[in-house]
Amino acid sequence: MLNLFESKTLSIVILGVASVIVGVLPACFARQGRRQWPLFLSSLLCFGGGVLLSTSLVHILPEMKEAMPQEYRGYSELLFCAGFFLLYVIDEIVHYFNEEPHDHDVLSNETFRSGHRHSTSCKNTYGTCQTTEDQPLFRNQQTHSRLDQPPAYNPSFYRARSDSVLFNCCDDDKPPAQLACHVGHQEPCHAAPTAAVGLLAALSAHALLEGLAVGLEPSASKVLLLLGAISSHKLVVGFCLGVELVSNAAISFCKHFMYILIFALGSVVGIIIGMLISNIPEEVSKFTIPICQGLAGGTLLYVTVCEIIPRERARWHKQHEKRQAGIIQFTAVTLGFCLMTILSKYLDREEDR
Numbered sequence: 001m002l003n004l005f006e007s008k009t010l011s012i013v014i015l016g017v018a019s020v021i022v023g024v025l026p027a028c029f030a031r032q033g034r035r036q037w038p039l040f041l042s043s044l045l046c047f048g049g050g051v052l053l054s055t056s057l058v059h060i061l062p063e064m065k066e067a068m069p070q071e072y073r074g075y076s077e078l079l080f081c082a083g084f085f086l087l088y089v090i091d092e093i094v095h096y097f098n099e100e101p102h103d104h105d106v107l108s109n110e111t112f113r114s115g116h117r118h119s120t121s122c123k124n125t126y127g128t129c130q131t132t133e134d135q136p137l138f139r140n141q142q143t144h145s146r147l148d149q150p151p152a153y154n155p156s157f158y159r160a161r162s163d164s165v166l167f168n169c170c171d172d173d174k175p176p177a178q179l180a181c182h183v184g185h186q187e188p189c190h191a192a193p194t195a196a197v198g199l200l201a202a203l204s205a206h207a208l209l210e211g212l213a214v215g216l217e218p219s220a221s222k223v224l225l226l227l228g229a230i231s232s233h234k235l236v237v238g239f240c241l242g243v244e245l246v247s248n249a250a251i252s253f254c255k256h257f258m259y260i261l262i263f264a265l266g267s268v269v270g271i272i273i274g275m276l277i278s279n280i281p282e283e284v285s286k287f288t289i290p291i292c293q294g295l296a297g298g299t300l301l302y303v304t305v306c307e308i309i310p311r312e313r314a315r316w317h318k319q320h321e322k323r324q325a326g327i328i329q330f331t332a333v334t335l336g337f338c339l340m341t342i343l344s345k346y347l348d349r350e351e352d353r
Contacts, residue, residue, distance in 0.1 A: 007223040008271055011214050015231055015267040019207075019238045023260030026242035027253055039325055042312050043332040045247055048240030049308040050336025052199075052300050055237060059344040060206060060297035067290040079291060083298020087198045088306070195307040196248060200259050202299035203241055205292055207234060207266030212289070214267075215274015230267065233343060238263060240336075244308065309333065 002010065026044075065076040210230045217223045241263060245256045316325035 002220055002224070004218070004220045004223065007220040007227075008215060008217075008275055011211075011223060011227045012268050012271050014227065015211070015234065015271075016264050018231060018235055019264035019267070020260055022235050023238045023242040023263060024257060026239065026246045027256050039316070039322060039328065041243070041247065042316060042325070043328055044240075044243045045308060046312050046329040046332035047336040048243050049304050049312070050333040050338075051236055051240050051340045052304045052308070052336075053333070054337045054340035054344065055206075055233075056297045056300040056304065058341045059233070060293055060300070064290045064293040064297060067286070067293065069286055076290070076294065079294035080298045080301075083202075083295035083300075084302045085298070086295060087202075087299045087302045090198070091195075091302075195303055196245060196251065196259070198299055199241065199244060199303045199307075200263060202296045202303065203237060204263050204266040205296040206300075207263060208270040208273075209289060209292055209296075210234070211267035211270020211272075212274045213270075215271040215276075217274075233340075234267065236340065236343070 061076070061080055064080065065073055068076050210233075214223055214226050214230065217226060238260070242256070242260060245251050245259055251259070312329055313326065316322060316329065
């Protein structure tokens with residue numbers, strides 16, 4: 001039977017090494033799968049979105065409320081929302097100070113007046129960029145001498161598979177004025193790095209707090225129980241983080257590995273800190289731990305519902321030959337959410353024994 005120090009050392013090795021392996025694993029196949037199986041990769045990202053959504057709402061939020069002192073427990077949801085708005089405002093600040101303008105490629109009124117468009121935009125092939133040359137918006141069937149006489153509508157342009165066209169989610173045979181689509185399905189901007197960095201920071205902070213719980217545990221058997229609970233949860237989340245990082249073509253393999261290493265070190269550092277400060281004053285821990293949990297949970301919620309899921313829906317909403325993509329994505333999100341919810345509830349029940 002392992003003693004307390006040996007069990008905590010084993011936890012450090014398992015959580016550190018296993019997290020790196022499962023986090024780097026998606027990079028081994030997704031670099032090619034980005035072009036060969038784009039819908040499969042999108043489904044994995046949606047599955048990861050469901051996992052993160054459950055981690056935020058079902059796992060972190062109740063855990064934070066339980067750790068919060070009784071007299072302040074009613075503010076748990078507000079603290080959780082503070083994490084959401086914190087990353088929101090950081091995202092907008094980064095956009096505001098971003099000096100390099102980037103084209104969201106929305107068709108402007110000037111584009112319709114000139115009848116042509118020219119842009120360089122990122123297509124929905126997960127990172128590959130193509131240049132869209134000048135294309136006629138309308139068929140120039142005859143010379144129009146009057147400005148108020150509209151040119152003939154060119155339906156073939158609106159069938160173009162471009163992320164910038166806001167009309168091809170609807171009937172192709174209708175002119176722009178009659179299109180019934182109520183929203184422009186565009187991907188969230190990829191210029192700001194807050195999505196990947198915010199996701200990494202939230203997951204790493206949560207991993208550190210989970211490792212802290214292992215490091216502070218005074219019983220060897222309880223340490224092994226927590227190891228099983230945390231590893232089964234963290235390995236799933238680590239794989240989903242790896243898939244999310246792979247979907248961003250701007251992240252190289254070295255940077256991908258560095259991000260995964262930071263995520264893996266979260267639990268390791270948490271365990272070491274817990275071993276060093278096992279006599280931490282309760283007045284400090286009863287506030288710092290739930291505050292960090294709440295901010296991390298709100299950050300995860302923002303990344304999931306404002307970045308991952310909207311981006312994947314936008315990439316496939318306009319694909320006429322893949323009309324089932326939306327249903328597949330919804331199924332993947334639901335499966336990820338249910339899997340993480342069942343796992344969290346089961347592990348919570350095991351910890352209560």
